[in-house]
Each structure stands twice: as structure tokens, then as C-alpha cells.
Amino acid sequence: MAYCVNCGVKLESGTTACPLCKTIVQAPPEVIGQPSEPLFPLINEHIHIDHPMLTKNRKGVIELVIAFMAIAVITLFVTAFAIAHFSPWIPMALVLLGGSYLLVVLFVRPSYVKIASWFSVITIALLAIIDLYDMRFSWSLYANLSIALSWTLCVSPLLFKPEDRWGAIVLGAAAVATYLPLIDLVEGGGLGWSLSIALPTYAVVLLAVATLLVRMKFGKPTITDKVLSLIAISSWGVVAGDFFHLRSISSPLLLSWSSSVAIVALCIVIFLVLNMTLRRVRNYFNNRVV
Amino acid sequence: MRNYQHGSELLPLDNSAIIYPPTVARFNTHVFRLSMDLRIPVIPERLLTALEHVLERFPYFAVSLRQGFYWYYLMPNHAPLAVYEDNSSPCTYIHPKRGANGYLFKVRYTSRRIAVEYFHALTDGTGGLVFLKSLVAEYLKLSGVQAGDDPQVLIPGSMMDPQESEDSFERCYTPLKSVFGFESKAFHMGADDTLTDSVQVISARIKIEDLKRISTSYKATITEYLVAELIDAMQRIQEQTVRNPKRYRPVRVSVPVNIRKVFGSKSLRNFTLFIVIGIDVRLGHYAFEEIIDQVIHQVRGGVNAKSLSKQVSRNVAGRRNPLIRYAPNIFKRPLMKLLSDSYGDSVYSTTISNIGNVELPKGMADVVDRLDFFLSPSKPNKVSCGAIGANGYLLMNFTSIYETKTAYEREVLTALVAKGIPVEVATNRKNGKD
Structure with a gap:
């Protein structure tokens, strides 16, 4: 058995480097000794923290999506009941949107950037389709531009390296500065x-x-x-x-x-x-x- | 108070266990491990038979974790039992359903070792030790060795004390108002090394006699002395890594305290409280003598029936609050995670749990070579320490999620060496052995 010359601790028989400071043991083999039984066997059991399809992160997002959808649908039904006017299309669209979100959560790698980007794309597409029922875009332009702006402000900074985040701030500022006149132009026909x-x-x-x-x-x-x-x-x-x-x-x-x-x-x-x-x-x- | 006699009804989680299921994470498995290295070979089939016999005596351990509408709870589990080959690192995650056929503990073996890994929602160190001792005693009996009598060895077929399965927190609860108090954030070692979910171990073997000699010279107990060493080492790490003293944070160590003796409990479920001992480094550097004075003062001031009773009241009051009690689990889970992250792990820098010197019955002491105790670390507190004494030696097992970094373990152990205490180290890390 040897001692570490740096730390002063006694090393287990057969140890060739100090586990604390990595100093190599400079001693004859008879001092180092025969390798003793390892502290733990070398078998490395492959551990899945969760089922790969339904990880804890995914479960969290799924719960969140379902909760938001449920709240939205209940609110719509209560409002419809209060104003005595029921249109089934909006709840149906919400359920469709929720279903699409759930598919994204299940099949896309659970990272904030990917999920948020997919959610944005799906929402933009769905809103555009719903708005196209009269064969022209109206309100969806505002909504979709807002979604694109939110993506630019909340998601795109994460695509930059930490040292290049100033670029993201400039991009975000420019996006807002473009969005406002654009809405003004579409809405009022001028600036x-x-x-x-x-x-x-x-x-x-x-x-x-x-x-x-x-x-x-x-x-x-x-x-x-x-x-x-x-x-x-x-x-x-x-x-x-x-x-x-x-x-x-x-x-x-x-x-x-x-x-x-x-x-x-x-x-x-x-x-x-x-x-x-x-x-x-x-x-x-x-x-x-x- | 409901007692678990028949193994047929659901069992609510005890008060300190409710925090564990929602806060399990990749780097925080809430699993602890107790093991005995034997001088006789371990035969898996015989071990399984011993486990089957022993578990009949511990019906409150033959349970699985379920998620209810309001709370997690335990249900009797009749799935077949299994014993598992030991792994290269301790305290691995036990999946509530697939980990060990739904059981919340996992019995592992090597050619000479019997180890049990417990999910903390099931029991604490004392309960775990009683189960391990009973399992080893039964195994020895099947191998033709008489373990001998010991109050901590529960023989299969013996009468179960109803108090074993009680949630003693509920019994010791005294309603108090305004018992909540929050601590500031403590210093935490940075993530300047790759983090790994296979726990890395540095095991230090120290003669109890040497530790007793040095701790007596400071008029402290061994636990108090070790806590002081851990705080001193953490203080040095902070001084080395944080350049601006204005950014220093207090250094605190969490010490689980077995409160069974204080409240006269025989429960084998969780009945432990954590006292947080520390120094405020923002006031200046503390010499070791100052640290040990602080530790002695804080430990002795904290471990008495009245202070502990306040903590029990705080824990139970939280659970009894109607707003929390009747909130669906789906909302409680993220809230508990948030509370645990903000006011649990973040208020201390590391943990040391000292089971103490374990007395083994004569027959068992003859065949047991070594006892080990491991705690799972967590993401904020990347190194934890489990200590256990037997056969004249104390084993300090540092568990870490740092892949290579051992700076903290080195600070603690070299400080012991510098004070003239011989320390023998072993590791499961890849370096160090041919």
C-alpha cells in the first residue's frame, strides 16, 4: 500500500494514482500492492430515467398544454352560455391546435427552442387556414405577425452564442421597429x-x-x-x-x-x-x- | 393514527416523504444506500429467499408509489421480488414502476456484499439500517450462521409493533402559528466540471479512535467535528473560487438528525429532521476553532425537543393547510419542486449524514467486514457525505456528480491528514487503478 506524496492519504492496494489529486504513485510494485477488489463492480447498468417517449420534461409540457386547452375551451363555453350564442368552430380549432401541440411534444426533442418554434409555425398555419374561410386574409395577419414577433424576441436569442447575444437584442429591437409601421401601413394605409x-x-x-x-x-x-x-x-x-x-x-x-x-x-x-x-x-x- | 398491519390498505406518505417524489431529478435521485461486506460468499438465490422472509415482517416496505388526485401515496405491492447485481455507482434512480418491480428499494449483491438502495420516500437511514440488518441476519441464518440478538434485527414471524409503521410527525405535531422562516441562499460549488448522473465516490476509512481523540480535544462529538471540517473546507473552496469577497455567501451544512429518541418513536418510516449548521463568511474568515465553536453552539441549540418540535409543526402545518391539502397534485408537484429548489437545497452547501457507530450482534460482527452508507448528491449540492462507523472504523463516503473534480473531498481529507489523522481512500472513479 502506498501513500500520496501530495495529499498524504493512504491509497488502497493496487492504486497507481491518487484519487484526490491524480498524482501518479512513484513506488515499486511491491509497495503499490496487488489490485484489490474494486469499491464497486465495473458493470454499468444502463439506466433510463424514464421511458424515452414520455420523459419527465415531455410530461410536464403535455400537462401544461392540456391545462391551457382545457381552460380555453371551458372559458369559451361559459362565455357562449352567458351571451347565448354558441359557435362550435373556435372550440374545435382550439382542440385541433392542442392536438397538434401534443404531437409536437411527443415527437420533437424536448428543447425550448424546438418546441417553441414548432408551436409558432403550427399556430401561424392554423390561424391562416381558419382566416382563409372567406378566401382572404384579414385578422390572421395581425395575429401571425405578433406570433412571429414573439418568436423573434423570445426564441431567436437562444439561437445566438452567449457572446453574440447583442446581435439578438439588435434583431429584436429591429423586429419591433418594423412590426409597428407595418401594422400601421396595413391598417391605416400610411404611416x-x-x-x-x-x-x-x-x-x-x-x-x-x-x-x-x-x-x-x-x-x-x-x-x-x-x-x-x-x-x-x-x-x-x-x-x-x-x-x-x-x-x-x-x-x-x-x-x-x-x-x-x-x-x-x-x-x-x-x-x-x-x-x-x-x-x-x-x-x-x-x-x-x- | 393509521397503522399498517395487514398490507392491504393504502398508506399515506409520511410528512417528510411528500417532498421526495415530485422533486426527483436526473441529478437528484433521493436514493440512499446501506451495504454490508461479508466474509462469506453471497448466493443470490439464498439472498432472494432471505428477502422474501424478511419482507413479510416489514409489510410497510412492500409497497409501491402511486400518484393520487391530491397526494402521492403508497399501495401494497404483491409483485415478485428480485435481487440485482451491484452497479458501478451507488444511489441510482429507482423508477417507481419499473425500477424494482414497483418496490421502492432495491437489494443488490456482489460476491461478498449485500446492499440495499432505498428511495427516501420509503424510509430514512435508521429504518434502512434495521431492514438491512434484518436481511443480513436472515441471510446468515439460511447460511447456517447465527447472527445473535439485537433490538435492530427484526426476526420474520415476530410480532409487529404498530408504531413501526406510524407517521410519527403527525403524533408529535403541536399546532403553532407563524413557524415559517426562510434562510438566505448558501454558497454552492460551481458547475466547472462535467456533471454525471452516475454517482462518483471517494470513500475514506478513518479510525474512530483517532477521530474521538481529536474531537474530544475540541470538546466536540465526532459528528460536530466532521461538520466543522466540512464547513472549513467549503469556506476555503469559496475563498479560492469567488474572487470578490462581496459576493461571498454563507457556508452551511445540512445535518439530518434522527429524532426518534427525542420524541420516543419506534417508527421505521421517515422520522428525521434536518438542522442547518453554518457560518456567515461575509463577516470575515473563520478560524477552525471559531467554526467548531459555532457548530457546537448551533447543533446543541438545535437538537432539543422544543426546537425540533417547532420544525415538526412547520412541516405538518404545511401539509394540513386546506389550500395545500385540497389542491390537486398536478398543481402541487411544480410548486413543491419550486419550494424545494428555492428553500431546500439552496440554503445549504452540502450534506453530511452520520448514522453513527453501528453495533452489530456478535455472530454478525464476526462475518461483517465493512459497512457503507451513501447519500445521493443533488444538482446544487454536488457533493454529499454519508458516514457510518463499524468495527472501529468510520467510513466517510463522499458522493459526487462531478465527473472528475475532487477538490472538495481533497480539502476535507487533507485537513484531517494535516491534523495527524491517517486516512485511507478508495474510489469508483476510473482513474487510479490499472
Whole structure:
């Protein structure tokens, strides 16, 4: 039996390298000794955590799909009962959509990107088919563009390597900036509200998000910081919407209903700035031991 | 309180078991293993016969796991029993249906070893040890060796104490208000090595006499001393891996405590509570003496009837809450997983479970060469430690999901060596042997 010269532990008979530090044992064979019986046999039982077809991940998604479909169908039936008008086509379409989702979950590798992409494609196709009953596209254009936009924002970033995620952010921002004028063009026949309200508001939101990202470079924000920052970003978005709307109708007012939201957002921003710059404020609110 | 006498009715999971079925994952099998290496050969057919005899005495172990509308529960299982060849790594997942013909334990063997792997929803270390001892005693009897008398050896055909199958948590429950309290996140070793679902083992063999000598010098018990060593090693790992001290997190170790003696329970199902012992490294580096002082203070402050009773109340109150009780299992499962991830594994850095020095009856001690105890690690706590003492030696079995990394095990064991305690190591890792 030998000892590891690095760790000082006694090694089991027949051991040629220390299991702790991998140092090779430099000793004559009679010191190393004959290999003793291994701690565990070398048989490696092939273990399936679950049946390959119905893994735990798949089961989770299936349960989720069924739950959502059930909720949607029940809601539709209750609404139909309340308004005394029943159209079987929407529940049937939902069931068809749910069935297609279940097939995807069963046959596609359970990764977020693949499942989300398949779900998007199937939904777009199904909505387009339903909308085509009168041989022309109408509402499905909006819905399908929204789905494509959601895919660009929520799924496409995962197709980028972590070091190239900035590319995904730019792509997402560009997609939103394209989507808004496109809807305006289709709906109104020209560029109206999208240029005067939507895009400037969106620019303000992007600026606020960029500020948050820059702030994250200087120390890790707490959960409270993150939540407050999100509230502030949404509030600034709302305020900007109101501001640009008033400008578009040439109102003499600077802000109308959103002035109270602006005050709240301003308070949050002041708190966040103080919290970031003054240690005493930070320690007081974070209840840290100093 | 329902007692399980006839093996014909369903058995609710005990209070600490309800968390295990929904939180089983690839890297967290919730399986623990107890094994005995014998000096006589193990014949599988004889082992199977011994198992059939012994299981009649443990009807509450002859069950399978089912999923009900509100909760998981246990149902009597009459499927044929089987014994399995041992595997290259311990604590492998036991599938509730196909793993062991629906049983929640798996009896494994090698030419000289009898091992039982238990899904934690069935029992805890103490219950598992009683079952293993009874199984080995029966095997020895069939081999013509008398094991001898021992209160932990239950002989097939003997009267079953109704308390064996009780959920003692329910009996010890005292209604209390506002008993919930949450800990902050603890330090966890990073995933800087490939993770594997075949558990890697470093087994350290240490003389109990040496450990007793050193722990007495610190006026601590062996468990307290080992917990202090684990905390100290984790503190060093954090200091080596986290560059910015502002990002240090507390280092805590979870220590399961057998509370049967405290509450006078004879249950062989789960009746263990976890106390979390730790230091707040954000306050500065702790010297070993400071750590052991903290550990002694926290262990002795935590292991008393009143503190434990508070924990029991917290566990049982959660289950009795009508909102939780009558929520369908389909909603409870993800919620429990979330709670377990957020407030379970994440509040401590590693686990050590010390079964203690196991007294074997005379006849059994003559043929048992070695006793082992293994815990399954989990994804946040990638290394766990199971300790058990027998025949004058303590075996510290580190189980890990790191494929190659052994930094933590090395920190702990070299610290023992540096204090003059000889340590002998063995592994199931591929390196190290020809």
C-alpha cells in the first residue's frame, strides 16, 4: 500500500494514482500492492430515467398544454352560455391546435427552442387556414405577425452564442421597429400613429432598458432593484406614450392622465440612483450587516 | 393514527416523504444506500429467499408509489421480488414502476456484499439500517450462521409493533402559528466540471479512535467535528473560487438528525429532521476553532425537543393547510419542486449524514467486514457525505456528480491528514487503478 506524496492519504492496494489529486504513485510494485477488489463492480447498468417517449420534461409540457386547452375551451363555453350564442368552430380549432401541440411534444426533442418554434409555425398555419374561410386574409395577419414577433424576441436569442447575444437584442429591437409601421401601413394605409407615437415611445423604452443594462455592469442589482427598474421602465413607456400622443394631436398640455405615473416613475428613479450611489441608503434598505 | 398491519390498505406518505417524489431529478435521485461486506460468499438465490422472509415482517416496505388526485401515496405491492447485481455507482434512480418491480428499494449483491438502495420516500437511514440488518441476519441464518440478538434485527414471524409503521410527525405535531422562516441562499460549488448522473465516490476509512481523540480535544462529538471540517473546507473552496469577497455567501451544512429518541418513536418510516449548521463568511474568515465553536453552539441549540418540535409543526402545518391539502397534485408537484429548489437545497452547501457507530450482534460482527452508507448528491449540492462507523472504523463516503473534480473531498481529507489523522481512500472513479 502506498501513500500520496501530495495529499498524504493512504491509497488502497493496487492504486497507481491518487484519487484526490491524480498524482501518479512513484513506488515499486511491491509497495503499490496487488489490485484489490474494486469499491464497486465495473458493470454499468444502463439506466433510463424514464421511458424515452414520455420523459419527465415531455410530461410536464403535455400537462401544461392540456391545462391551457382545457381552460380555453371551458372559458369559451361559459362565455357562449352567458351571451347565448354558441359557435362550435373556435372550440374545435382550439382542440385541433392542442392536438397538434401534443404531437409536437411527443415527437420533437424536448428543447425550448424546438418546441417553441414548432408551436409558432403550427399556430401561424392554423390561424391562416381558419382566416382563409372567406378566401382572404384579414385578422390572421395581425395575429401571425405578433406570433412571429414573439418568436423573434423570445426564441431567436437562444439561437445566438452567449457572446453574440447583442446581435439578438439588435434583431429584436429591429423586429419591433418594423412590426409597428407595418401594422400601421396595413391598417391605416400610411404611416400615421406608428411614426408619431409608437416608434418614439418604443425608443424611450429602449433607452430605459439600455440604462438598466449599463447599471448592471456596475455591480449586481438586488431583486428589489430589478423589480423597481422594470416598474420604472414600464412607467416611462406609459408616460412617453401619453406625451407623444399629446404632441401628435397638437395639445397644449405636456402630459395628461400619465402625470401621476411620471411622478411615481421619477420617485423610483431617484430611489434607485440613491441606492446605487450612497452606501448608507443601500445598507438601510437592504438590511445588511455593516 | 393509521397503522399498517395487514398490507392491504393504502398508506399515506409520511410528512417528510411528500417532498421526495415530485422533486426527483436526473441529478437528484433521493436514493440512499446501506451495504454490508461479508466474509462469506453471497448466493443470490439464498439472498432472494432471505428477502422474501424478511419482507413479510416489514409489510410497510412492500409497497409501491402511486400518484393520487391530491397526494402521492403508497399501495401494497404483491409483485415478485428480485435481487440485482451491484452497479458501478451507488444511489441510482429507482423508477417507481419499473425500477424494482414497483418496490421502492432495491437489494443488490456482489460476491461478498449485500446492499440495499432505498428511495427516501420509503424510509430514512435508521429504518434502512434495521431492514438491512434484518436481511443480513436472515441471510446468515439460511447460511447456517447465527447472527445473535439485537433490538435492530427484526426476526420474520415476530410480532409487529404498530408504531413501526406510524407517521410519527403527525403524533408529535403541536399546532403553532407563524413557524415559517426562510434562510438566505448558501454558497454552492460551481458547475466547472462535467456533471454525471452516475454517482462518483471517494470513500475514506478513518479510525474512530483517532477521530474521538481529536474531537474530544475540541470538546466536540465526532459528528460536530466532521461538520466543522466540512464547513472549513467549503469556506476555503469559496475563498479560492469567488474572487470578490462581496459576493461571498454563507457556508452551511445540512445535518439530518434522527429524532426518534427525542420524541420516543419506534417508527421505521421517515422520522428525521434536518438542522442547518453554518457560518456567515461575509463577516470575515473563520478560524477552525471559531467554526467548531459555532457548530457546537448551533447543533446543541438545535437538537432539543422544543426546537425540533417547532420544525415538526412547520412541516405538518404545511401539509394540513386546506389550500395545500385540497389542491390537486398536478398543481402541487411544480410548486413543491419550486419550494424545494428555492428553500431546500439552496440554503445549504452540502450534506453530511452520520448514522453513527453501528453495533452489530456478535455472530454478525464476526462475518461483517465493512459497512457503507451513501447519500445521493443533488444538482446544487454536488457533493454529499454519508458516514457510518463499524468495527472501529468510520467510513466517510463522499458522493459526487462531478465527473472528475475532487477538490472538495481533497480539502476535507487533507485537513484531517494535516491534523495527524491517517486516512485511507478508495474510489469508483476510473482513474487510479490499472
